[in-house]
Amino acid sequence: MIPSADQQAVAAQLGREPRGIHEVGHRCPCGNPDVVTTEPRLPNGTPFPTTYYLTCPRAASRIGTLEGTGTMKQMQERLGEDPELAAAYRAAHERYLAARAEIGREAGLEVPEIEGISAGGMPDRVKCLHVLAGQALAQGPGANPLGDEVLALLGPWWEAGPCVDR
16 A cells, blocks of 8 residues: 555646556655556456556656657557567567556456457557656656657656645
């Protein structure tokens, strides 16, 4: 269970009560969580493959803008043309699966419905930049090459101060 202040911040960021939080995956320079890790099965029993959930509305909004400008399509094309990038993206997929499996073990959860399925379109497609950025923040630079690119394109989303009050 995450601390109450973090739980409240995430609820304010999302505009609803968060579900299935395992821990804060990354903390924004402003002090608030900006990524939470989620258990692979929500409390209501629903399988949930999105392990790294981006919660900061400012970062999410900027990523939405990137998605609307064709960034995903350009990244997808590069995956087909660059074998090194494709291999690094596949490795990101494997890291994602390993982290989710560990969280599932810690929580005592088995979720065969999502076995081998990561998120964000990995390992062959680029379908959600939010997930890729969440993984890059939570697992650090180099964990997901396209997530690292998304973060570089975002710029310092935290400069205006916290997105929600703590």
